Amino acid sequence: MSMSGGHHPEQESFAALRTKALESLLVEKGLLASDAIDTLVQAYEQDIGPRNGAKVVARAWVDPAYRQRLLENGTAAIAELGFVSGQGSEFVVVQNTPTIHNLIVCTLCSCYPSGLLGLPPKWYKDFAYRSRAVIEPRQVLRELGLDLDDTAEIQVWDSTAELRYMVIPERPIGTEGMTEEDLAQLVTRDAMIGVANATAPAIV
Amino acid sequence: MTSSPDPQIANMEGTEALPRKNGELTFEALWEGRVFGMAVALNDQGAYPWREFRDQLVAEIKAADVSGTPTSYYERFLASFEKLVLAKGLLTAADLDARTAEYASGARDDEDDHDHDH
Numbered sequence: 001m002s003m004s005g006g007h008h009p010e011q012e013s014f015a016a017l018r019t020k021a022l023e024s025l026l027v028e029k030g031l032l033a034s035d036a037i038d039t040l041v042q043a044y045e046q047d048i049g050p051r052n053g054a055k056v057v058a059r060a061w062v063d064p065a066y067r068q069r070l071l072e073n074g075t076a077a078i079a080e081l082g083f084v085s086g087q088g089s090e091f092v093v094v095q096n097t098p099t100i101h102n103l104i105v106c107t108l109c110s111c112y113p114s115g116l117l118g119l120p121p122k123w124y125k126d127f128a129y130r131s132r133a134v135i136e137p138r139q140v141l142r143e144l145g146l147d148l149d150d151t152a153e154i155q156v157w158d159s160t161a162e163l164r165y166m167v168i169p170e171r172p173i174g175t176e177g178m179t180e181e182d183l184a185q186l187v188t189r190d191a192m193i194g195v196a197n198a199t200a201p202a203i204v
Numbered sequence: 205m206t207s208s209p210d211p212q213i214a215n216m217e218g219t220e221a222l223p224r225k226n227g228e229l230t231f232e233a234l235w236e237g238r239v240f241g242m243a244v245a246l247n248d249q250g251a252y253p254w255r256e257f258r259d260q261l262v263a264e265i266k267a268a269d270v271s272g273t274p275t276s277y278y279e280r281f282l283a284s285f286e287k288l289v290l291a292k293g294l295l296t297a298a299d300l301d302a303r304t305a306e307y308a309s310g311a312r313d314d315e316d317d318h319d320h321d322h
Contacts, residue, residue, distance in 0.1 A: 012307075015279050019235035020314070021303035022286065023242060025295050031251070037241035044244070045237075048214050049228030118227040119215060189227040 052083045053116035053166060054187035057198075058180045060095075061171045071095060074166070084115050089161060095168040096194070101148055102167045103141070103156045103194035105133040111159035113166045117189055124193065134158070144195045167191070169198040212254050213244060219265045220258060223277050236278040243285045252288060260284040 026032040056078060060067040070077040074091035078084075091113065094102040106112065107130050112120040123129050123144075132140050137154045141147075148154065157165040169191040175183060178201065190196035216222060222240075223230050231237040247254045261284040268275050275283075289295050306312035 013233075013235075014304075015239075015282050016233065016235040017304050017307045018282060018286065018300075019239045019242075020307050021300055022289065022295070023238055024312075025299055025303055026242065026246075026289075029294070031249075031294055032242060032245055036245050037238060040244050040248070041231075041237045041241040044209050044214065044229055044240070045231075047209050049224070049226060051228070119224070121227065 048118050050117040050187075050189035050192060051184070052081075053113065053189075053192045054184040055180075056081060056083065056093075056116060056166075057168050057187045057192065058184035060093075060168050061175075061183055062180050067095070067168070070168070078116065089164050092157070092163060092165050093168060094155070094157060094165060096170045098170070099152055101141075101152050101154050101194065102165075103133060103137050103154055104159060104165045104167060105130060105156060106159040107131070107134060108158075108160070111161055111164060113159075113164040113192075116166060117192055121189065121193075141195060144190075146196055167194040169194075169196075172198050172200045175201050210244070210248075210254070213247070216258060218262070219269075220261045231278075232276075233278075236281075239278065239282045239285055243281070246289070246294075251294065252292060257284065257288055260288050 023032070023034065023037070027034055056070070059081065060070050066077065066080075069080070070093045074093040077093070078091055089111075096102055104113075106124075110120055110125040110130075112124060114120070129140065134156050137156050138148060141154070159165055169187065171183070172186060175186065182201075186199040186201060188196060188199060191198045214222070229240075231240065243257055246252065247257060261281060264280045264284040264287075265277075267273075268280055286300070290297055290300070303312070
């Protein structure tokens, strides 16, 4: 770190300066192209997380016919949007209603709809979640920050290698005028596992 | 779609796992995304196998933890990348220090880069 602590006009961190230096030298030597870095970073930012799942949910919210197909045959409806539900397993989509809340777990290991949601969160693989989600889902949800109405029934879906699940959360109120793209921003990974509701829209 | 994420990079677990929020990668500053992109790009081009970068990163994280150096994940990522690039002879330490100094002093800025970028 011989260069750290120097005086520079814009108060940029050493890391920022070092990164610029690395990039400009590697580009100069023809080892890298700046455009290629842009493309790569974008691909990793967009394709790793749960965005594909969020797009599926947003479509289901705006298009009742699609929603119906999704509930009847998840695998086929997901393929319609060009996504691969993955791992050769059957994909079942369940929807939350004011009276029914769905929750996904894999009690045996950590089967997860990765094709649509990316990597599972750490707690999903924890023994505590896997064992307790079935026995006391209401309590587990409360601990994860979702306090359900006592009248809501909770259905727990146990994933297997052959069968994966995803939850369509309820569409938040106040989102009537939103575009499908903006709606997808409200759909978090946790909402599609069933441990959270979709995010409420920001008040404009 | 030639650049879909490589699972051996995206799915790293353990201390070297990439920081995420809501399952998505998080970059807190622009440079973090840039250095990540560079490390992946050089791997894609065959400059090193990812395993080599990963080993370097694991060692870097361990060393920083042992010595109690409070650096961030991407500062350690950057240090690993720099060491590997120098070890592979892609750049020299002297060039890198000189170029860093130019950016630090303002003798070179981003605009210069764009002009020289063919």
